[in-house]
Amino acid sequence: xxxxxLVAMSLGNYTRARLRSALTTAGVAIGTAxxxxxxALATGAEDNVRRSIFSIGDLRLVSVQPFQPGAxxxxxxxxxxxxxxxxxxxxxxxVEGVFRQFDAPLGTVVExxxxxxxxxxxxxxxxxxDRGDLIAGRHLAAGDRAVxxxxxxxxxxxxxxxxxAVGKRVTMRIGGAVKLGSTxxxxxxxxxxxxxxxxxxxxxxxxxxSMRIPLEDALAAGAENRGLTPDALRQGTxxxxxAIEADDSQNVADIVKAVQELGFSSFSxxxxxxxxxxxxxxxxxxxxxxxxVALLVAAIGIANTMVMSVLERTREIGIMKAVGAAPGDIRxxxxxxxxxxxxxxxxxxxxxGVGGGQLIERIIRNLNPRANPAPIFVVxxxxxxxxxxxxLVVALVAGFLPARRAMRMSALTALxxx
Amino acid sequence: xxxxxxxxxxxxxxxxxxxTATVAALAGVTLAVRSGEFVAxxxxxxxxxxxxxxxxxxxxxxxxxxIRVGGEDLTKLDEQALARHRSxxxxxxxxxxxLLPRYRVVENVALPLAFAGxxxxxxxxxxxxxxxxxxxxxxxxxxxxxxxxxxxxxxxIARALVSDPAILLADEPTGNLDSANGAALIALFKELHAQGxxxxxxxxxxxxxxxxxxxxxxxxxxxxx
Numbered sequence: 001x002x003x004x005x006l007v008a009m010s011l012g013n014y015t016r017a018r019l020r021s022a023l024t025t026a027g028v029a030i031g032t033a034x035x036x037x038x039x040a041l042a043t044g045a046e047d048n049v050r051r052s053i054f055s056i057g058d059l060r061l062v063s064v065q066p067f068q069p070g071a072x073x074x075x076x077x078x079x080x081x082x083x084x085x086x087x088x089x090x091x092x093x094x095v096e097g098v099f100r101q102f103d104a105p106l107g108t109v110v111e112x113x114x115x116x117x118x119x120x121x122x123x124x125x126x127x128x129x130d131r132g133d134l135i136a137g138r139h140l141a142a143g144d145r146a147v148x149x150x151x152x153x154x155x156x157x158x159x160x161x162x163x164x165a166v167g168k169r170v171t172m173r174i175g176g177a178v179k180l181g182s183t184x185x186x187x188x189x190x191x192x193x194x195x196x197x198x199x200x201x202x203x204x205x206x207x208x209x210s211m212r213i214p215l216e217d218a219l220a221a222g223a224e225n226r227g228l229t230p231d232a233l234r235q236g237t238x239x240x241x242x243a244i245e246a247d248d249s250q251n252v253a254d255i256v257k258a259v260q261e262l263g264f265s266s267f268s269x270x271x272x273x274x275x276x277x278x279x280x281x282x283x284x285x286x287x288x289x290x291x292x293v294a295l296l297v298a299a300i301g302i303a304n305t306m307v308m309s310v311l312e313r314t315r316e317i318g319i320m321k322a323v324g325a326a327p328g329d330i331r332x333x334x335x336x337x338x339x340x341x342x343x344x345x346x347x348x349x350x351x352x353g354v355g356g357g358q359l360i361e362r363i364i365r366n367l368n369p370r371a372n373p374a375p376i377f378v379v380x381x382x383x384x385x386x387x388x389x390x391x392l393v394v395a396l397v398a399g400f401l402p403a404r405r406a407m408r409m410s411a412l413t414a415l416x417x418x
Numbered sequence: 419x420x421x422x423x424x425x426x427x428x429x430x431x432x433x434x435x436x437x438t439a440t441v442a443a444l445a446g447v448t449l450a451v452r453s454g455e456f457v458a459x460x461x462x463x464x465x466x467x468x469x470x471x472x473x474x475x476x477x478x479x480x481x482x483x484x485i486r487v488g489g490e491d492l493t494k495l496d497e498q499a500l501a502r503h504r505s506x507x508x509x510x511x512x513x514x515x516x517l518l519p520r521y522r523v524v525e526n527v528a529l530p531l532a533f534a535g536x537x538x539x540x541x542x543x544x545x546x547x548x549x550x551x552x553x554x555x556x557x558x559x560x561x562x563x564x565x566x567x568x569x570x571x572x573x574x575i576a577r578a579l580v581s582d583p584a585i586l587l588a589d590e591p592t593g594n595l596d597s598a599n600g601a602a603l604i605a606l607f608k609e610l611h612a613q614g615x616x617x618x619x620x621x622x623x624x625x626x627x628x629x630x631x632x633x634x635x636x637x638x639x640x641x642x643x
Contacts, residue, residue: 001533002538316518318516320529322504322510326501326533412472
């Protein structure tokens with residue numbers, strides 16, 4: 001039998017019992033729509049969480065803390081990050097950049113008054129923390145000394161507007177008791193004043209207290225505070241942390257491992273994202289399972305319809321066999337009929353799922369206009385094609401036994417069937 | 419032997435198990451039909467004549483003996499090959515017409531060619547030509563429920579002939595027709611035979627059988643005389 005004849009004949013069979021075909025197809029459509037809707041919801045939720053994580057930071061980064069790997073919190077065992085350590089990090093494969101950081105003791109910006117509490121972070125030019133979040137001025141540059149990049153809220157304490165703070169010379173008082181309001185929140189040693197020029201202002205969403213200053217300045221201030229030399233500080237206390245940048249986020253896991261083998265605790269968002277992915281995989285599986293039950297019910301509907309269809313057309317099967325239809329022709333005809341249910345039901349269900357998702361999304365946005373603007377339902381090409389394929393496979397599996405029954409029917413018995 | 423044999427049955431048996439008893443519909447039938455012959459098989463109901471026809475048509479498998487149609491041993495064919503036998507070598511006409519009501523007459527006639535893999539245009543052209551030859555052109559595009567009994571059986575004969583079968587098999591073809599239509603149909607069989615078609619017709623009616631070139635009689639699954 002030619003494929004074109006097969007398509008035409010089985011389509012004729014599908015469209016003949018209109019109501020029955022429509023109802024069976026609707027069953028598949030609802031099942032498919034549910035699968036699409038639920039997986040789209042899970043994908044949307046996952047995208048949302050991932051987006052939030054991406055907004056926190058770069059997935060290529062590994063941050064190293066001056067602790068041994070494993071234990072964290074109070075039980076963490078300190079380890080010193082020295083310049084030797086840093087050069088070891090630089091030799092790890094796929095490492096593109098290593099940025100040292102030294103946190104000087106807490107302090108205040110004198111011109112900003114009592115509220116201008118700061119944590120001076122000594123960083124290297126181009127450090128990941130000092131990227132792309134400026135609202136005025138510039139980032140730290142090579143060779144800078146006695147400069148600072150301050151958060152927007154501090155800038156507004158020392159000038160009428162954030163931009164107005166750029167170029168101002170302010171006094172950074174480091175050490176001594178640091179209070180937030182009337183509460184002492186820390187501080188050590190004798191307070192000392194350093195004059196710095198504000199060269200940039202960053203969006204305080206990143207931090208309202210950190211003040212970015214050159215690494216050398218921070219080391220000098222820290223050393224003075226403790227009565228040491230900067231070199232002694234580098235060797236004895238070590239850096240507060242190191243940011244390692246990988247050439248590609250694919251290699252982050254290897255770098256994390258290498259850092260831990262060197263004896264340092266490390267952390268990367270990439271690993272968090274991987275864990276989230278795993279969690280969402282389970283979540284998605286559960287939702288897909290719920291949708292799958294609906295598809296299973298639809299499959300039983302298809303099987304039932306096909307059994308009825310075979311019974312109803314017993315005589316017709318007999319006639320077709322008598323005039324030369326091969327057993328395979330009969331089976332293919334009925335399978336094709338089931339396939340139509342799958343294809344039409346799948347397409348309809350996909351449309352229903354996508355449309356339903358958009359409708360629900362619109363309703364949610366009307367009820368809560370300030371909802372997160374990221375889409376709630378996400379239907380990618382994978383999901384769309386997967387849903388169509390699933391509907392087709394379900395229909396073919398459901399149609400298999402009835403089709404085989406039709407195929408095996410004896411022509412004579414079928415011809416005598418009333 | 420002048421002409422090759424269209425049908426060659428030897429000691430053919432067909433036994434049905436019915437509960438504990440067995441019923442032999444064919445109990446050793448030997449029959450030869452030459453190519454171009456018009457043979458009538460006569461016998462009362464239950465004599466096994468329809469079973470014989472079904473075995474020749476490849477709708478039923480014998481439980482014993484040999485059966486060759488157009489030289490091919492049917493007992494050696496699998497289901498697939500038997501389907502090909504039905505579609506190419508034999509054409510079957512039933513008492514109950516057995517046309518498909520949802521197709522037009524011309525589509526019904528062309529149906530065997532569809533299963534044989536002939537393209538739509540070609541098979542419809544063949545079917546139309548055949549319907550014209552049988553005087554049914556005017557009915558080609560009608561649905562089967564718009565046809566009279568005589569017309570239905572003519573359409574069924576057209577369907578049986580559409581694959582140019584070696585032998586035309588007819589099982590009580592006039593059984594559902596009035597006498598006028600029955601006579602017209604028999605005239606058609608004679609005409610087809612005159613054009614060289616081998617015909618094997620099963621009937622219990624002696625007046626129908628009288629039109630055949632040769633009549634064989636069956637009783638209780640055996641040939642008599």
